[in-house]
Amino acid sequence: MLAENKYRFNTPKEAALSIKSAARLFGALRCGITKRDRRWDYDPVYDASIERELSWEKDFPFEPKTVIVIMTEMDFLTMAAAPSWLTDAATGDGYANAIKIAGQLTMFLRQLGYQAVASMNDLGINAPYAAAAGLGEGGRNGQVITPKYGPRVRISKVYTDFESVEYDKARTFGVADFCKNCKRCAVSCPSQAITHGDPTWEPAYSSDPDYIWNASRGVLKFHNDAKKCAKFWIDNDGSCANCICACPYNKPDFWHHRLVDAGNVIAPGPVHSFMREMDILFGYGKVNDPDRVKNFWKLGKSI
Numbered sequence: 001m002l003a004e005n006k007y008r009f010n011t012p013k014e015a016a017l018s019i020k021s022a023a024r025l026f027g028a029l030r031c032g033i034t035k036r037d038r039r040w041d042y043d044p045v046y047d048a049s050i051e052r053e054l055s056w057e058k059d060f061p062f063e064p065k066t067v068i069v070i071m072t073e074m075d076f077l078t079m080a081a082a083p084s085w086l087t088d089a090a091t092g093d094g095y096a097n098a099i100k101i102a103g104q105l106t107m108f109l110r111q112l113g114y115q116a117v118a119s120m121n122d123l124g125i126n127a128p129y130a131a132a133a134g135l136g137e138g139g140r141n142g143q144v145i146t147p148k149y150g151p152r153v154r155i156s157k158v159y160t161d162f163e164s165v166e167y168d169k170a171r172t173f174g175v176a177d178f179c180k181n182c183k184r185c186a187v188s189c190p191s192q193a194i195t196h197g198d199p200t201w202e203p204a205y206s207s208d209p210d211y212i213w214n215a216s217r218g219v220l221k222f223h224n225d226a227k228k229c230a231k232f233w234i235d236n237d238g239s240c241a242n243c244i245c246a247c248p249y250n251k252p253d254f255w256h257h258r259l260v261d262a263g264n265v266i267a268p269g270p271v272h273s274f275m276r277e278m279d280i281l282f283g284y285g286k287v288n289d290p291d292r293v294k295n296f297w298k299l300g301k302s303i
């Protein structure tokens, strides 16, 4: 339901703060606001429920101006059991929370008189929207690396026609440099879908247009072979998440980790390699460990 009268905030800053306060109440871990960017939207959008391609101009109920990006956390100890069905459960839980918050935020905006549509992985690509909203940086594993939780987050978003709002700015905290020397996700990837090379403008794994039709071409990033990843999920009879579990940024929020991360922005390559080795030494990011699955089923005694 859309309110007849539009609520007017005093300033764009107040509007941004109010939206983020509502997102926090609904359970968001992080929330960022950015302009809608056609480069990151699927076009046309395929609606599987009616088996039809939809156009933004003819079928979408309004012209989106702003995208509000929401993040929720996936459980650390459950994701540590990658690749297993447990990580599917943590991922599903993350999806459920993320879309619930996006739905609530959509209702919040509509009741202020603004058009809004909630979106999960549909309509547009979450990673570049989250990066543009200042929530993280694109990593080698193709995911958004956040300062506190690494890639261990689920992202949803809200498209709205509300635009009198202060937009967040994209920012860096050294991920692109760290990824060059780290490669733990690439080494841990059972399908070798993740590149070991440097960022490129085009996929390096294939130049066959029939194979790379789904790639985001013309974007400087780590191009990974999503089809290899999807094949492993089918072969594994479940998903995977090794590239989330192995990432050194995926850690509980201990103060000494944050200290290391803070130094990361100015640290040179050899220091990054040392930090990666220290992470391994402390036992973080281990994958394919059956004990972690067994340990999960004992966690109930802590509550």
Ligand code: SF4
Pocket (backbone or CB within 6 Å): 185, 188, 189, 190, 191, 192, 193, 194, 228, 229, 230, 232, 233, 239, 240, 241, 242, 243, 244
């Ligand atoms: S989910 Fe698994 S198979 Fe897919 S890219 Fe990540 S590590 Fe590789």
Ligand code: SF4
Pocket (backbone or CB within 6 Å): 139, 140, 141, 142, 145, 178, 179, 180, 182, 183, 184, 185, 186, 246, 247, 248, 249
């Ligand atoms: S595991 Fe290392 S290389 Fe991969 S995304 Fe995380 S920091 Fe980057």
